[in-house]
Amino acid sequence: MLRQRDDSQSAGIQTSPAGSIKIRASDVCVHYGDKQALFDVNLEVPDNSVTALIGPSGCGKSTFLRCINRMNDTIPSARVEGQIEIDGEDVNDRRIDPVVLRARVGMVFQKPNPFPKTIFENVAYGPRIHGIASSREELDAIVERSLKRAGLWAEVADRLQQPGTGLSGGQQQRLVIARAIAVNPEVILMDEPCSALDPIATARIEELIDDLRSQYCIVIVTHSMAQAARVSQKTAFFHMGKLVEAGSTSDIFTNPRDSRTQDYITGRFG
DSSP states (O other): OOOOGGGGGGGTOOOOOTTSEEEEEEEEEEEETTEEEEEEEEEEEESSEEEEEEOSTTSSHHHHHHHHTTGGGGSTTEEEEEEEEETTEETTOTTSOHHHHHHHEEEEOSSOOOOSSBHHHHHHHHHHHTTOOSSHHHHHHHHHHHHHHTTOHHHHTTOTTSBGGGSOHHHHHHHHHHHHHTTOOSEEEEESTTTTSOHHHHHHHHHHHHHHTTTSEEEEEOSOHHHHHHHOSEEEEEETTEEEEEEEHHHHHHSOSSHHHHHHHTTSOO
16 A cells, blocks of 8 residues: 555665755666667656756657656566665665656656546545555645646646546646655656647746745656756756766756767757
8 A cells, every 4th residue: 555655665666855966867778679768877866856857859758767666667668677675775676666766756758748637536546446545535625736737726726526638738737747746755757748838838837847846856858958047956968868967957067077968958969
């Protein structure tokens, strides 16, 4: 049974103090069959902040993101080497249930993917199957709180029984974020969460990310340099399956150490 965020030891993952390193990747390599997609990635991700993963298409950003919640387990040809720790616990440890891990490490994909259910059921699904809510009143409170955190409550409070798929693209993405945070995750992974949205919806999602970062460790993959600069505090640049460099977003964008980072940021390739 998945318990509340403040009792995360049940998942084999300890809660970290604010501002500390939440995720630590050590010598992570990923193979898809005979093809190697990631090479010896070492990266520390701080808690209560946004870390942006940038780089050209096919450079390994999304592959690395999927290592954090073991989504690569769903790909038969994938093989992950090295270690990824959340609060010092290896996510690949046999004692950690991947289903529980994926509740603790929520994921928001490129295209909004609400369930073909009502708005209420989209958010209530996770707490219900993980046994977080002990009564209907508690479930109602979780749904309302999650929708408020996702900045969507005011827009849907009077139509919770309508299909989630009937919302606009931006609203659907905020619904998906509400669904993710309803199970009290510690980490939220976002893979190009705004690429399918218009500029106004993108701005709403970026505002939401900024609001949520004080409560969660957020890792976002983005092709938009402007978006990375706006929403993140730390940036990691990937190129051809390797982590070229990582540091504070201001340093990466104004004073990169590697010429490849400079070339990518200034649009010379990618």
